[in-house]
Protein backbone atom coordinates (compact mmCIF):
# COMPACT_ATOMS: atom_id res chain seq x y z
CA UNK A 767 0.00 0.00 0.00
CA UNK A 768 1.42 3.39 -1.00
CA UNK A 769 0.97 6.16 1.55
CA UNK A 770 2.08 9.04 -0.70
CA UNK A 771 0.53 10.37 -3.93
CA UNK A 772 2.48 9.01 -6.90
CA UNK A 773 4.30 11.31 -9.31
CA UNK A 774 3.00 11.12 -12.93
CA UNK A 775 5.32 8.92 -15.00
CA UNK A 776 6.11 11.74 -17.45
CA UNK A 777 7.75 13.70 -14.58
CA UNK A 778 10.01 10.86 -13.39
CA UNK A 779 13.00 11.85 -15.55
CA UNK A 780 12.71 15.55 -14.69
CA UNK A 781 12.43 14.74 -10.96
CA UNK A 782 15.74 12.84 -11.10
CA UNK A 783 17.47 15.81 -12.73
CA UNK A 784 15.87 18.06 -10.12
CA UNK A 785 17.39 15.85 -7.42
CA UNK A 786 20.86 16.26 -8.97
CA UNK A 787 20.39 20.04 -9.10
CA UNK A 788 19.16 20.22 -5.49
CA UNK A 789 21.86 17.81 -4.37
CA UNK A 790 24.65 20.16 -5.42
CA UNK A 791 23.19 23.18 -3.61
CA UNK A 792 24.94 22.44 -0.25
CA UNK A 793 28.34 22.25 -2.00
CA UNK A 794 27.78 25.45 -3.98
CA UNK A 795 26.47 27.25 -0.88
CA UNK A 796 29.37 26.06 1.30
CA UNK A 797 31.81 27.16 -1.41
CA UNK A 798 30.13 30.56 -1.62
CA UNK A 799 30.25 30.99 2.18
CA UNK A 800 33.90 29.92 2.22
CA UNK A 801 34.88 32.20 -0.67
CA UNK A 802 33.15 35.20 0.94
CA UNK A 803 34.67 34.55 4.38
CA UNK A 804 31.37 33.62 6.00
CA UNK A 805 32.27 30.14 7.24
CA UNK A 806 32.82 30.14 11.01
CA UNK A 807 36.17 29.22 12.60
CA UNK A 808 38.70 27.50 10.37
CA UNK A 809 37.00 27.94 6.97
CA UNK A 810 38.92 25.13 5.25
CA UNK A 811 38.10 22.61 7.99
CA UNK A 812 34.48 23.76 8.01
CA UNK A 813 34.23 23.36 4.21
CA UNK A 814 35.82 19.89 4.41
CA UNK A 815 33.49 18.97 7.27
CA UNK A 816 30.35 20.06 5.35
CA UNK A 817 31.32 18.09 2.24
CA UNK A 818 32.05 14.96 4.35
CA UNK A 819 28.76 15.31 6.18
CA UNK A 820 26.77 15.58 2.95
CA UNK A 821 28.62 12.57 1.54
CA UNK A 822 27.43 10.59 4.56
CA UNK A 823 23.88 11.95 4.27
CA UNK A 824 23.64 10.89 0.63
CA UNK A 825 25.04 7.45 1.49
CA UNK A 826 22.36 7.04 4.17
CA UNK A 827 19.67 8.26 1.74
CA UNK A 828 20.87 5.75 -0.89
CA UNK A 829 20.63 2.89 1.60
CA UNK A 830 17.20 4.06 2.82
CA UNK A 831 15.49 3.60 -0.57
CA UNK A 832 14.99 -0.18 -0.22
CA UNK A 833 13.60 -0.21 3.37
CA UNK A 834 11.27 2.70 2.48
CA UNK A 835 9.85 0.63 -0.37
CA UNK A 836 9.62 -2.54 1.75
CA UNK A 837 8.00 -0.87 4.76
CA UNK A 838 5.86 1.89 3.26
CA UNK A 839 5.34 0.78 -0.34
CA UNK A 840 6.89 4.03 -1.64
CA UNK A 841 8.97 3.25 -4.70
CA UNK A 842 11.84 5.75 -5.03
CA UNK A 843 14.15 3.32 -6.78
CA UNK A 844 14.52 5.78 -9.67
CA UNK A 845 16.34 8.17 -7.30
CA UNK A 846 18.81 5.60 -5.95
CA UNK A 847 21.43 6.05 -8.66
CA UNK A 848 21.34 9.84 -8.36
CA UNK A 849 21.68 9.64 -4.56
CA UNK A 850 24.58 7.20 -4.82
CA UNK A 851 26.34 9.36 -7.41
CA UNK A 852 25.77 12.47 -5.30
CA UNK A 853 27.39 10.62 -2.37
CA UNK A 854 30.35 9.84 -4.65
CA UNK A 855 30.68 13.46 -5.88
CA UNK A 856 30.62 14.72 -2.27
CA UNK A 857 33.27 12.18 -1.16
CA UNK A 858 35.35 13.26 -4.15
CA UNK A 859 34.97 16.97 -3.26
CA UNK A 860 35.72 16.20 0.42
CA UNK A 861 38.87 14.33 -0.67
CA UNK A 862 39.91 17.16 -3.02
CA UNK A 863 39.30 19.77 -0.29
CA UNK A 864 41.56 17.72 2.00
CA UNK A 865 44.28 17.30 -0.68
CA UNK A 866 44.28 20.81 -2.13
CA UNK A 867 43.04 23.20 0.57
CA UNK A 868 44.02 21.37 3.76
CA UNK A 869 47.27 19.66 2.73
CA UNK A 870 48.13 21.94 -0.22
CA UNK A 871 49.13 18.91 -2.29
CA UNK A 872 52.05 18.03 0.03
CA UNK A 873 52.08 14.40 -1.08
CA UNK A 874 54.52 13.02 1.53
CA UNK A 875 52.32 14.48 4.30
CA UNK A 876 49.16 13.12 2.62
CA UNK A 877 50.65 9.62 2.30
CA UNK A 878 51.85 9.74 5.92
CA UNK A 879 48.38 10.85 7.02
CA UNK A 880 46.66 8.02 5.13
CA UNK A 881 49.12 5.46 6.50
CA UNK A 882 49.33 6.66 10.12
CA UNK A 883 45.97 8.13 11.06
CA UNK A 884 43.42 5.28 11.24
CA UNK A 885 40.39 7.53 10.59
CA UNK A 886 41.97 8.79 7.36
CA UNK A 887 42.95 5.22 6.35
CA UNK A 888 39.30 4.20 6.80
CA UNK A 889 38.04 7.26 4.86
CA UNK A 890 40.49 6.52 2.07
CA UNK A 891 39.34 2.88 1.93
CA UNK A 892 35.73 4.05 1.57
CA UNK A 893 36.78 6.46 -1.19
CA UNK A 894 38.68 3.75 -3.13
CA UNK A 895 35.72 1.38 -2.79
CA UNK A 896 33.14 3.90 -3.98
CA UNK A 897 35.02 4.59 -7.26
CA UNK A 898 34.06 1.29 -9.03
CA UNK A 899 30.46 1.79 -7.91
CA UNK A 900 30.35 5.28 -9.42
CA UNK A 901 31.98 4.05 -12.65
CA UNK A 902 29.44 1.24 -13.03
CA UNK A 903 26.36 3.29 -12.14
CA UNK A 904 25.05 3.29 -15.71
CA UNK A 905 22.73 1.06 -17.75
CA UNK A 906 25.55 -0.22 -19.95
CA UNK A 907 27.48 -1.58 -16.92
CA UNK A 908 24.33 -3.12 -15.45
CA UNK A 909 23.75 -5.00 -18.73
CA UNK A 910 27.42 -6.02 -19.11
CA UNK A 911 27.97 -7.16 -15.52
CA UNK A 912 24.62 -8.94 -14.94
CA UNK A 913 24.57 -10.64 -11.52
CA UNK A 914 28.13 -9.42 -10.82
CA UNK A 915 26.77 -5.85 -10.77
CA UNK A 916 24.55 -6.68 -7.77
CA UNK A 917 27.47 -8.31 -5.97
CA UNK A 918 29.77 -5.36 -6.67
CA UNK A 919 27.21 -2.82 -5.50
CA UNK A 920 26.84 -4.61 -2.14
CA UNK A 921 30.08 -2.74 -1.36
CA UNK A 922 27.88 0.26 -0.57
CA UNK A 923 27.24 -1.31 2.86
CA UNK A 924 30.97 -1.45 3.61
CA UNK A 925 31.38 2.12 2.33
CA UNK A 926 28.57 3.49 4.51
CA UNK A 927 29.87 1.64 7.59
CA UNK A 928 33.40 2.92 6.91
CA UNK A 929 32.07 6.47 6.36
CA UNK A 930 30.18 6.49 9.69
CA UNK A 931 33.19 5.03 11.52
CA UNK A 932 35.51 7.58 9.89
CA UNK A 933 33.17 10.36 11.05
CA UNK A 934 33.14 9.04 14.64
CA UNK A 935 36.91 8.59 14.71
CA UNK A 936 37.59 12.06 13.23
CA UNK A 937 36.40 13.74 16.42
CA UNK A 938 37.91 13.69 19.90
CA UNK A 939 34.59 13.03 21.61
CA UNK A 940 31.82 11.04 19.95
CA UNK A 941 28.72 13.25 20.27
CA UNK A 942 25.03 12.91 19.36
CA UNK A 943 25.66 13.72 15.67
CA UNK A 944 28.15 10.87 15.25
CA UNK A 945 25.89 8.52 17.25
CA UNK A 946 22.97 9.45 14.99
CA UNK A 947 24.84 8.46 11.80
CA UNK A 948 26.27 5.28 13.35
CA UNK A 949 22.76 4.27 14.48
CA UNK A 950 21.20 5.09 11.09
CA UNK A 951 23.83 3.13 9.17
CA UNK A 952 23.61 0.20 11.65
CA UNK A 953 19.79 0.10 11.28
CA UNK A 954 20.00 0.25 7.48
CA UNK A 955 22.55 -2.58 7.41
CA UNK A 956 20.50 -4.62 9.88
CA UNK A 957 17.50 -4.22 7.59
CA UNK A 958 19.36 -6.19 4.91
CA UNK A 959 19.79 -9.05 7.39
CA UNK A 960 16.09 -9.28 8.33
CA UNK A 961 14.69 -8.18 4.97
CA UNK A 962 14.10 -11.62 3.39
CA UNK A 963 12.25 -12.83 6.48
CA UNK A 964 10.16 -9.62 6.59
CA UNK A 965 9.22 -9.87 2.89
CA UNK A 966 8.23 -13.53 3.32
CA UNK A 967 6.05 -12.59 6.31
CA UNK A 968 4.51 -9.66 4.37
CA UNK A 969 3.74 -11.88 1.38
CA UNK A 970 2.12 -14.56 3.54
CA UNK A 971 0.07 -11.85 5.32
CA UNK A 972 -1.10 -10.35 1.99
CA UNK A 973 -2.03 -13.83 0.76
CA UNK A 974 -3.96 -14.43 3.99
CA UNK A 975 -5.83 -11.10 3.72
CA UNK A 976 -6.66 -11.80 0.07
CA UNK A 977 -8.02 -15.27 0.87
CA UNK A 978 -10.24 -13.81 3.66
CA UNK A 979 -11.54 -11.18 1.21
CA UNK A 980 -12.22 -13.86 -1.39
CA UNK A 981 -14.08 -16.03 1.19
CA UNK A 982 -16.19 -13.04 2.31
CA UNK A 983 -16.99 -12.14 -1.31
CA UNK A 984 -18.01 -15.72 -2.09
CA UNK A 985 -20.22 -15.86 1.04
CA UNK A 986 -21.96 -12.52 0.21
Ligand code: HEM
Nearest residue numbers: 811815818819821822857861864889890892893929933936
Ligand atom coordinates in the same frame (compact mmCIF):
# COMPACT_ATOMS: atom_id res chain seq x y z
C1 HEM B 1 32.96 7.67 2.22
C2 HEM B 1 34.02 8.46 2.43
C3 HEM B 1 34.06 9.56 3.45
C4 HEM B 1 33.05 10.08 4.22
C5 HEM B 1 31.57 9.71 4.24
C6 HEM B 1 33.65 11.13 5.04
C7 HEM B 1 32.96 11.88 5.95
C8 HEM B 1 33.57 12.76 6.84
C9 HEM B 1 32.86 13.55 7.82
C10 HEM B 1 31.35 13.52 8.05
C11 HEM B 1 33.78 14.29 8.47
C12 HEM B 1 33.49 15.34 9.56
C13 HEM B 1 34.23 15.12 10.81
C14 HEM B 1 34.23 16.43 11.58
O1 HEM B 1 35.03 17.29 11.25
O2 HEM B 1 33.38 16.58 12.44
C15 HEM B 1 35.07 13.99 7.92
C16 HEM B 1 36.26 14.54 8.35
C17 HEM B 1 37.45 14.35 7.73
N1 HEM B 1 37.70 13.56 6.63
FE1 HEM B 1 36.37 12.40 5.70
N2 HEM B 1 34.99 11.22 4.73
C18 HEM B 1 35.27 10.29 3.76
C19 HEM B 1 36.49 10.09 3.15
C20 HEM B 1 37.62 10.82 3.41
C21 HEM B 1 38.85 10.73 2.67
C22 HEM B 1 39.09 9.87 1.44
C23 HEM B 1 39.75 11.59 3.27
C24 HEM B 1 41.16 11.89 2.89
C25 HEM B 1 42.01 11.03 2.45
C26 HEM B 1 39.08 12.19 4.38
C27 HEM B 1 39.65 13.11 5.24
C28 HEM B 1 39.02 13.71 6.30
C29 HEM B 1 39.66 14.60 7.23
C30 HEM B 1 41.11 15.02 7.23
C31 HEM B 1 38.67 15.00 8.13
C32 HEM B 1 38.84 15.89 9.36
C33 HEM B 1 38.59 17.34 8.99
C34 HEM B 1 38.80 18.12 10.25
O3 HEM B 1 39.91 18.07 10.78
O4 HEM B 1 37.83 18.74 10.68
N3 HEM B 1 37.79 11.73 4.43
N4 HEM B 1 34.90 13.06 6.93
